[in-house]
Amino acid sequence: MTTGAERQAAGERVPGEFLLRVNGEERRCPAGLQLDAVLAALGYQPRLVVVEFNGEILGRDRWPSQPVVESDVLEVVTIVGGGS
Numbered sequence: 001m002t003t004g005a006e007r008q009a010a011g012e013r014v015p016g017e018f019l020l021r022v023n024g025e026e027r028r029c030p031a032g033l034q035l036d037a038v039l040a041a042l043g044y045q046p047r048l049v050v051v052e053f054n055g056e057i058l059g060r061d062r063w064p065s066q067p068v069v070e071s072d073v074l075e076v077v078t079i080v081g082g083g084s
Contacts, residue, residue: 018070029068036063039076050077 020029022042030041035053039046051058052075058066068074 020068020070021073023075033068034064035066035068038068038074039063042076044076044078048079050079051075052077 016031017028018031019026020038021027027042029038033041035051035058036046039049039051046060046063051063053066054073
């Protein structure tokens with residue numbers, strides 16, 4: 001019997017996950033989550049990003065109610081502070 005990690009390493013699908021296109025790359029994502037939870041699962045700090053969801057800039061107020069599925073495409077831009 002193989003583990004989820006072994007199936008993942010072999011490029012196989014793991015139950016409860018799907019592949020999502022994020023910034024032009026395929027990323028594994030837990031299924032059944034809303035956008036805010038997907039961002040956190042992918043390692044982003046939601047308060048520090050702007051998201052284009054299927055070609056549309058999506059306001060933060062919509063993230064908790066926006067389901068994410070395998071056919072969705074995300075462009076995530078991280079806000080970097082700084083200045084002189």
